[in-house]
Amino acid sequence: MKIGFNEATAFKCKGQSLIRDLELCEKYKFDYIEIQAICLKEYLKQYTLTELSNWFNQHHLKPLAYNTLMFFNQRDTHGKQIIDREIDFILNVAAAIGMDIINTVPVFNIQNKTIYDIKIDAIDRLQYLSEKIQKANNNAKISMEFCGLPNCSINQFKTAYDIILGVNRKNVGLTLDTFQFHEMCSNINDLRKADGNKIFIYHINDCEDFPFGSCPDNHRLWADEGVINHKEISTALKDIKFNGVCSIEVMRDEYYMMPYENNIKKAKQVTEAFINKYFLD
Ligand code: ZN
Numbered sequence: 001m002k003i004g005f006n007e008a009t010a011f012k013c014k015g016q017s018l019i020r021d022l023e024l025c026e027k028y029k030f031d032y033i034e035i036q037a038i039c040l041k042e043y044l045k046q047y048t049l050t051e052l053s054n055w056f057n058q059h060h061l062k063p064l065a066y067n068t069l070m071f072f073n074q075r076d077t078h079g080k081q082i083i084d085r086e087i088d089f090i091l092n093v094a095a096a097i098g099m100d101i102i103n104t105v106p107v108f109n110i111q112n113k114t115i116y117d118i119k120i121d122a123i124d125r126l127q128y129l130s131e132k133i134q135k136a137n138n139n140a141k142i143s144m145e146f147c148g149l150p151n152c153s154i155n156q157f158k159t160a161y162d163i164i165l166g167v168n169r170k171n172v173g174l175t176l177d178t179f180q181f182h183e184m185c186s187n188i189n190d191l192r193k194a195d196g197n198k199i200f201i202y203h204i205n206d207c208e209d210f211p212f213g214s215c216p217d218n219h220r221l222w223a224d225e226g227v228i229n230h231k232e233i234s235t236a237l238k239d240i241k242f243n244g245v246c247s248i249e250v251m252r253d254e255y256y257m258m259p260y261e262n263n264i265k266k267a268k269q270v271t272e273a274f275i276n277k278y279f280l281d
Contacts, residue, residue: 002175004032004247012256018043028268032064049096065101106154125165130169143200145175148183157186177203182228196240203249217251
């Protein structure tokens with residue numbers, strides 16, 4: 001299985017930058033990097049997309065996904081225009097550096113919407129975005145990441161998966177994040193019934209034992225150091241023939257205090273141990 005590093009894992013470490021993340025991820029032999037919008041925008045103040053593209057051409061490390069197109073659903077006309085502009089920017093980056101996936105998350109704090117209403121709107125929006133990206137780039141994909149908080153509009157695996165089935169396009173799938181899956185008690189049986197090809201990215205991490213739905217992001221832990229049932233989730237993914245990238249994504253203040261290089265070195269060790277434990281028989 002190919003492994004990835006999500007820049008969120010180190011992005012508050014002292015001295016962090018996209019260029020240093022690239023160098024360190026190459027050094028510690030990750031296959032992919034998930035680029036955070038804020039890091040990319042900072043990078044582009046000093047460098048060009050051509051320089052970024054040249055870097056990837058000269059190294060093993062490749063760009064996996066853009067994180068994150070925020071709040072794709074439940075938008076008014078003005079909100080949809082903002083999304084369109086952001087997508088145009090991302091597609092430009094994607095074409096320049098050969099990055100295929102746009103990670104997107106749903107909106108929070110909507111009022112008086114049933115799951116049915118949310119699904120209808122999300123399917124419509126994702127079909128629109130699917131067509132828009134396909135016109136620009138045949139390889140481009142959207143990966144929707146449901147978030148495991150009570151106030152997120154799409155917060156369980158089943159709702160997210162039903163939306164992906166409703167969209168029914170090859171270039172639209174899911175990011176399954178173990179923290180998000182655990183936090184709103186997504187049902188493992190729903191994952192067992194899913195089509196593995198509809199899951200593009202597997203975000204691995206862990207968390208402390210908070211009441212469900214209340215664990216703050218900065219109480220996430222390195223994968224397999226907390227309370228998430230990784231054996232169950234990983235076994236289900238293996239059984240449904242998940243074929244995407246396993247990417248570590250942790251956000252914890254304590255880990256941001258680590259020396260920068262140690263953070264990425266540790267992320268690699270954790271990811272490798274995780275794959276060996278759960279995916280290699
Ligand atoms: Zn994630």
